[in-house]
Amino acid sequence: MALGPRLDLRQSQSLVMTPQLQQAIRLLALSNLEIENFIAGELEKNPLLESAPGGPEDMSLGDLPEASFDTPILSSETATADSLIAQGMGASDSPLDVDYGAETFIDDGPGDRVAERVAMSDRSISSTSQESSVGFGEDGPDFDSFACADMGLHEHLMAQAGARLSGTELIIAGQLIGQIDDAGYLEADLLQTAYNLNVPLYTVEAVLSVIQSFDPTGVGARTLSECLALQAKEADRYDPCMQLLLNNLDILAKGALPHLRRICGVDEEDMADMIRELRNYDPKPGLRFGGDATQAVVPDVFIAPRGDGWAIEVNTATLPRLLVNRSYYVELSGGAHDKNSKAWLADCLASANWLVKALDQRQKTIIKVASEIVKQQEAFFRKGVAHLRPLTLRMVADAIEMHESTVSRVTSNKYLSCPRGLFEMKYFFTSAIQSSDGGDAVSAEAVKSHIKALIAGENPRKILSDDTLVDLLREKGFDIARRTVAKYREAIGIGSSVQRRRQKALGGSKAA
Secondary structure, eight states, X not given: OOOSOOOOOOOOOXXXXXXXXXXXXXXXXXXXHHHHHHHHHHHHHOTTEEEOTTOSOOOOGGGSOOOXXXXXXXOOOOOOHHHHHHHTOTTSSOOSOOOTTTOOOOSSSHHHHHXXXXXXXXXXXXXXXXXXXXXXXXXXXXXXXXXXXXOOHHHHHHHHHHHHOXXXXXXXXXXXXXXXXXXXXXXXXXXXXXXXXXXXXXXXXXXXXXXTTSSSTTTTBSSHHHHHHHHHHHTTOOOHHHHHHHHTXXXXXXXXXHHHHHHHTOOHHHHHHHHHHHHTSOSOGGGGSSOOOOOOOOOSEEEEEETTEEEEEEOGGGSOOEEEOHHHHHHHHHHOOSHHHHHHHHHHHHHHHHHHHHHHHHHHHHHHHXXXXXXXXXXXXXXXXXXXOOOOHHHHHHHHTOOHHHHHHXXXXXXXXXXXXXXXXXXXXXXXXXXXXXXXXXEHHHHHXXXXXXXXXXXXXXXXXXXXXXXXXXXXXXXXXXXXXXXXXHHTTOOOHHHHHHHHHHHHHHHO
């Protein structure tokens, strides 16, 4: 065998995903609000795209302008993403596996009504602004839009420190406040802080005492006991009995009230009063500040009963309607003489055509998946969570002849609004629990709802153990193991029988 360089010619096959195909697949996994941000970016980059939110006219794919030069334009043939990848035809403009003739959009649905209200509000503001300098919609001004950002905990504490401290003490306060967590607890070591700042330990302790007098009461504490003690002192309830109670919070957590009464030297009535006082304190005072504003979840799909069936519609109120500006394209193409300008204009036109078609395919794909979910889970929509059926991504993918990964992307980060509430689309995919009587399997969510109902109705004097729950569930036809019951119970945030018994005992003390 010769030892030297040589040239070899080899043939090989590989799967290639073009940037357009990759982008189209990524669009499936985005929610409506994320799509809105994506469209805003495309509108800035492509001069041939324009937004017409709430407009009554639809831009059909056949109305898009055709290029007058030899640049390939998107075709109208459909193909699945899997087949395109397998055949090495990723450059095709049909990135999503949908059937154009199989789905029709529903008019006059919830999304249309929302869009109409937005349009009416915009027109009202426009007309009112002509008569006066300030105009609002029919629902009045949105005062949340005028609100300034909430002050964080650290800024709130530093403002108080600046008013009461100065010089070295203010520097020490800044160091300590910087090490207070979001809940309001101090995570700093005082001795190490004194060493780092080259100051006496008693000076640091004195500054901490000042910080612990700041609002909110209880901030700067190092333990839960100290936090509650600061609040008890503020309420003038920090007597020797309360001090003993706060020093033995672990015994209180165990529910050993007789032992705790002996330690504190009080009777049942005084102990109940002290526990009632503790319940009024805030164990995490710092959480009152600096929290992010709560963002409402916007549904991506609306489902409503209509006759004997269901009306299913994508929420178009959050999606601006994209149009290709035909007149502007004609104007630009007439003035483009050099090769680079024509190539750039061709790219803009192809990108605009692709985006309009990709968004249309995305909506049809979402409708198709949502329709199959409603078909599979119709008992849930009519009767409730107890009738939720086991469902997997593969079952939906096989029913609508799509790939399982496509269904997974469609159901990611998307929410479905129906008469029973707002649900994440992934909520309807649950594992199966076999029936003890040989019948159809049931959904894990349905079993969780039964566990929650059984525990909610248990006798406070006879707490149901996991073994008892297994027996009761088997009487209802659910063949389930004890460890599975424990797992589902913890998943829905319910403690063990021992924890619930302690809570009932403490609740009885509160009622006393």
